[in-house]
Amino acid sequence: MYVRTRRLGVAAVGLIAAAALVAGCQATPKTEAGATPSAAASSQAPTQASAADALSAATTKLKTTTAKITMTMGGTASMKATGSLDGPNKKAAMNMVIGAMGQNLTMDTVQIGDEVWLKYAGVPGLPKDWMHVDITKLGPNSTVRKSLEDPSFSENLLRSAAQVSWDGTNKVKGTLDMTKSPTMNPAAAAALGDKATAVPFTAAFDDQGRLVNMTVAVGEAVPQAGITDMVVAYSGFGEPVTVEKPAGKVIEAPVELLANL
DSSP states (O other): OHHHHHHHHHHHHHHHHHHTGGGOOOOOOOOOTTOOOOHHHHHHOTTOOOHHHHHHHHHHGGGGSEEEEEEEEOBTTEEEEEEEEETTTTEEEEEEEEEETTEEEEEEEEEETTEEEEEEESOTTSOSSEEEEOGGGSOTTOHHHHHTTOTTSSHHHHTTEEEEEEOSTTEEEEEEOGGGOTTOOHHHHHHHGGGGGOEEEEEEEOTTSOEEEEEEOHHHHOGGGOBOOEEEEEEOTTSOOOOOOOOSOEEEOOHHHHTTO
């Protein structure tokens, strides 16, 4: 019974990963041939940088500041996440609540440098304590391993942006090729089907060129999945952020869990 329960828990972790399928991609921001800034944007700001360059610069800025993060997605696999980012010191903390199959699953994550700690609630068969993740035991395409490269939860994703163009003042639009994501969940990829290579997105910047809002139209791309678009927002730039190693009892993450991270 314990082994069966543990397997259910590991499966639930996979569900969490699927619901957060936009957590990271690997590619280089680019504007495909024929994609140019809109005429309206050009007339508003003749010296404005290219949309792709502005998007790249905006995400890079997240490495140089602190910020608050929120991520939301509704529907049959709802998600609500809140967290803090300390880009210069490579620290991040996130609380994520996933609603699926009539259950609420909670995951807390703390990243400090190259170390990660996880804590789950509502996931059967997994320890309730904080778990330290041995990065050396993760596979090369591990979601957690890739997250170490991008505690902002957006930079790696937006590196796959294509057909990037201005969509008014301080806002761009384009598509994301989700097939290039090393963290793409197979079930999510199957749901997206042939639309996986061109999922629409928009991103907005503040007057200092920082990314403040991003919407990924996963709901629009797969309406049959019954989910809404994912929205990621950043605020509180430069404000103090405290991200510390979890206190109390900490155990090493089980081998079965590591295989699914």
